[in-house]
Amino acid sequence: MQDSALEPARPQASTQTDGLVPWRAIAVLIAVLSVFALNGGFMFPALTFVLDARGFSATVVGAVGSAGAIGYIVGSAMAPFIAAAFGLRRTAVVALVTTACMIFSFAVVPPVLAWYPMRFVHGIATTILFVCGESALIAIAPRDVRGRILGAYTAINSAFFAAGSGVVGVLGFNGLWPYLLVAVVIGLLAIPMASLGKITPDSPATPWRHLLRSVATIPMLLIVICAWGWIDGATLNLWGVYAIKSGVSPRYAAWLLSLGAIGNIFLQFPIGWLADHLSRRWVLAGLAAAGCASSLCLMALDFSGLPMMVNLLLLGSVGFGTFTVALITLGDVLTGTALVAANAAFGLCWGIGDFAGAGVTGALMDVVGPNAFPLALAVGFLVQCAAVILLPLRSGVAGPTQQAA
Secondary structure: OEEEOOOOOOOOOOOOOHHHOOHHHHHHHHHHHHHHHHHHHHHHHHHHHHHHHOOOOHHHHHHHHHHHHHHHHHHHHHHHHHHHHHOHHHHHHHHHHHHHHHHHHHHHOOOOOOHHHHHHHHHHHHHHHHHHHHHHHHHHOOHHHHHHHHHHHHHHHHHHHHHHHHHHHHHOOOOOHHHHHHHHHHHHOHHHHHHOOOOOOOOOOOOHHHHHHHHHHOHHHHHHHHHHHHHHHHHHHHHHHHHHHOOOOHHHHHHHHHHHHHHHHHHHHHHHHHHHHOOHHHHHHHHHHHHHHHHHHOOOOOOOOHHHHHHHHHHHHHHHHHHHHHHHHHHHHOOHHHHHHHHHHHHHHHHHHHHHHHHHHHHHHHHOOOOHHHHHHHHHHHHHHHHHHHOOOOOOOOOOEEEOO
16 A cells, blocks of 8 residues: 555554554564663663773763764664665674674773774664664554553663663673673574564665655654753763762762663653553653753762662653653654654664763863763753653654555
8 A cells, every 4th residue: 555654653443452462573672672771781881980990081981972872873874774675683683793792892902992983883783773673663562552562661671771780780890701791691682583583574665865854754753862862872971970970989880870770660661651641742741851850959969868869760760751752652653664764863863962962961071070960961851841842743744655664
């Protein structure tokens, strides 16, 4: 059937039953996508602590993170084309193996010059996996339960992220074994991905013009994702610097970072439930407003106190919640080839935000001091909130006719 590549997704029938939901494919995709979070939970604090321990400045730490963000941008642009040429399953398997090899390489290659291209390649591999797998997950999740499925997905991702940070807390960030352990786990997850077969269709080819037109149709969601990238890039690359300069040890800082992920484990499914039952726009605005307030509270709370721990649980949950609800909403307004292109655009915008968040926040921390970190997070959440309130969900830009995916 021919339909517009930018036509809003048609709602699934409300009578859909569990028997029609492809649970096996969903489970495999969620498990494979979780390596993105495992990788981030380990790599970001580990690399930050290594560079800080060797005397590199916050500017250098942020710049190394920005090299990875450039990889995210390039990987997002490449993902639809590579998946169309080689197939989703093969593309994801290669991305998993490449990610595992790159993680191991950080254990044996000393910083800092070689780490820039290594982070770039690492960013490409993880983002290709992320874009292809997530597009497939959104496409096969029925609309009436999409919020809960994606909430469960982000909750499981958060558990893997916490596990990655836990590796740093338990095994440290020096030596071979922490990197080898994470690399082996990620490499082994290529096995269920290889077994997925054709349960999920391969992504269709997506011309550049469709990517650009998809970007034009969802300005509000893209700004939300770009701001989330800013928040995520600043947090993952510079939380360790902020915490250490505030007087805590690297291992305690890694444990505190994992609290946000632990909060996600319990709160992402309820956030998805709210998005299934309330206005998704206002759920998104409320999460962004709560994130702004929580970021500002970082400056007033004692790192060793219970209020700080509770605040970090909340901050991680509402921050990642904005990403979850944006994904849910994306599945409502686009379908077919446009969904793949728009999810690639999500990756591009997240990478741009991540690049700016890591680089700018690191430089500001060197000039202004550690409190530039929570202020940068608050600005990101404020931009999200303003975009959700002021901009339409979907513009009226029309797209060319294309075979539906």
